[in-house]
Amino acid sequence: MLTTERKALIQEVLRRDGRLVAKSFSQELGVSEDTIRRDLRELAADGLLQRVHGGALPASAAVADFAVRELAAVPAKASLGRTAASLIRPGQIVFLDGGTTNVQLARHLPNDLKATIVTHSPSIAVELARHPTVEVEIVGGRLFKHSIVTTGSTSAEAIARIRFDAYVMGVTGLHPDIGATTGDAEEASIKRLISRQSAETIVLATREKLGAASAYSIVPLADVTTLVVEAEATPSDLQPFQSTGLTILRS
Numbered sequence: 570m571l572t573t574e575r576k577a578l579i580q581e582v583l584r585r586d587g588r589l590v591a592k593s594f595s596q597e598l599g600v601s602e603d604t605i606r607r608d609l610r611e612l613a614a615d616g617l618l619q620r621v622h623g624g625a626l627p628a629s630a631a632v633a634d635f636a637v638r639e640l641a642a643v644p645a646k647a648s649l650g651r652t653a654a655s656l657i658r659p660g661q662i663v664f665l666d667g668g669t670t671n672v673q674l675a676r677h678l679p680n681d682l683k684a685t686i687v688t689h690s691p692s693i694a695v696e697l698a699r700h701p702t703v704e705v706e707i708v709g710g711r712l713f714k715h716s717i718v719t720t721g722s723t724s725a726e727a728i729a730r731i732r733f734d735a736y737v738m739g740v741t742g743l744h745p746d747i748g749a750t751t752g753d754a755e756e757a758s759i760k761r762l763i764s765r766q767s768a769e770t771i772v773l774a775t776r777e778k779l780g781a782a783s784a785y786s787i788v789p790l791a792d793v794t795t796l797v798v799e800a801e802a803t804p805s806d807l808q809p810f811q812s813t814g815l816t817i818l819r820s
Contacts, residue, residue: 667718668739736767
């Protein structure tokens with residue numbers, strides 16, 4: 570089998586099974602495990618999968634710059650935002666993460682909602698400036714331009730002083746074994762801190778994020794309380810998550 574054929578088969582297995590074990594796959598093809606590991610390294614370098622110990626997982630497609638992501642899957646994100654907005658209760662203190670889906674959540678908060686939204690996203694803060702009754706607290710720090718959020722020690726110190734009723738976390742991948750992931754180590758650290766400070770953690774996920782993984786772990790799936798997914802998510806998309814105790818809401 571040619572290298573290109575092996576790589577195409579690797580990607581087909583990842584789409585079908587959601588994971589690939591290098592040892593068993595090499596035995597199926599009758600090639601060395603080193604050959605398969607080389608294929609995985611090259612595919613990972615091209616951003617086509619995420620390598621893990623012993624094999625690979627599907628790579629998240631949600632890694633483009635903020636401006637590109639703003640134009641992607643807008644109806645789905647609006648639906649997710651509308652559903653998630655209904656989870657925020659009067660009087661709560663909620664941390665709203667950055668991201669294009671959470672911008673949609675901010676747009677769909679009821680006009681009469683009285684709550685406090687804390688965010689490290691200038692985009693979220695500007696969106697909520699139009700809201701008549703929501704109080705907005707902005708966390709400062711160094712701007713991470715890819716996600717348009719602040720990070721660093723200044724952000725961490727401010728976040729550590731607050732206890733949140735809920736955290737709406739942005740992720741680039743959510744995998745039943747790996748958990749919530751993102752593409753930047755410092756951003757993952759800030760997200761992990763916010764989750765620890767929160768009574769519950771809510772994740773909004775378009776279909777391409779389900780079963781996918783990025784390089785940096787945020788929290789295990791057990792730390793996620795509620796998952797909001799697209800109405801078009803299939804039973805096979807959701808089956809790996811249904812035995813974990815997660816509350817799953819369709820938008």
